[in-house]
Every structure is written in structure tokens, then in C-alpha cells.
Amino acid sequence: MLKVFLDANVFFAGFSSVEGASALVLKLAVREKWLVCASRLVLREAERNLRLKSKPVCLKAFRRYLQKTKVHLCPTPPEKQQALFQELIHPKDLPVLSAAVILKTDYLLTLDRRHFFSAALHAKVKSPKIMLPGDFIRQVYLKGRY
Numbered sequence: 593m594l595k596v597f598l599d600a601n602v603f604f605a606g607f608s609s610v611e612g613a614s615a616l617v618l619k620l621a622v623r624e625k626w627l628v629c630a631s632r633l634v635l636r637e638a639e640r641n642l643r644l645k646s647k648p649v650c651l652k653a654f655r656r657y658l659q660k661t662k663v664h665l666c667p668t669p670p671e672k673q674q675a676l677f678q679e680l681i682h683p684k685d686l687p688v689l690s691a692a693v694i695l696k697t698d699y700l701l702t703l704d705r706r707h708f709f710s711a712a713l714h715a716k717v718k719s720p721k722i723m724l725p726g727d728f729i730r731q732v733y734l735k736g737r738y
Contacts (some may be wrong), residue, residue, distance in 0.1 A: 604646075631666045698719070
């Protein structure tokens with residue numbers, strides 16, 4: 593079973609708009625029975641952003657999705673685990689990357705180009721493969737590489 597860790601911005605984008613790669617990833621995860629993974633921190637951030645920046649219907653859809661898909665949760669990783677990546681990524685993203693690594697996910701999908709797509713990070717972290725949702729759809733899903 594494919595394990596896909598979703599960053600808060602993917603949940604936010606996917607539930608704020610029915611179009612776009614993030615929304616498609618969320619739909620495909622249910623249809624294809626992928627194991628959707630996240631941390632409590634990620635879900636809290638997504639919920640907060642949906643509550644503050646989107647319509648109430650978006651937040652309701654997000655909550656229904658979480659119940660329906662039974663997202664696999666990772667607690668906040670210990671600081672020792674996070675420290676492994678502290679030279680590679682912004683401090684606020686350490687818990688996200690560490691959780692995806694701890695859960696041994698196949699992919700970490702994020703829209704955060706600034707912090708998750710440095711050459712140094714990609715050279716050190718081979719698994720999970722870090723991708724934009726659109727790239728994941730084009731390079732993995734549409735080519736049947738899952």
C-alpha cells in the first residue's frame with residue numbers, strides 16, 4: 593500500500609479549491625486506497641488555516657475527509673529525530689519532515705517550494721521522496737509507479 597504524507601498546505605489547498613493537484617491527490621488517495629499520513633501538528637495547522645482563511649464548508653469537508661480516510665497519525669517527533677535535519681530545512685518544517693521519515697512514507701507531498709526543495713535536502717533525504725502534488729500526479733500516478 594502506498595504511504596503518502598501530506599503537508600498542511602496540501603490539505604488547505606485541496607479543501608479550499610475543488611480544482612488543482614492537491615484536491616486531486618486527496619480524491620485519488622481515497623479511490624486508490626493509499627495510506628494518507630500526517631502529524632497532529634500538520635492537521636492542526638491545516639484546520640486552523642481552513643477556519644481562518646476559507647469558507648466554513650471547506651473546514652467541514654476537511655473534517656469529514658479525516659473521518660472517512662482514517663489518516664495515519666504520527667505524534668510530534670522527538671527533538672533528537674528532528675535534529676538530524678536541522679541543517680537542511682527551516683526549523684518550523686523539522687517536525688513535518690521528521691514525521692514523514694518516522695512513518696517510513698513513500699512520498700511527502702508539500703507546496704512549500706522554499707523550504708522542501710533544496711539540493712542539500714534532496715541529497716540527504718532519499719525516502720520519503722519529496723514532491724509537489726502536481727509532480728506526484730504526473731511522475732508517479734499517471735505513469736503507474738505506485
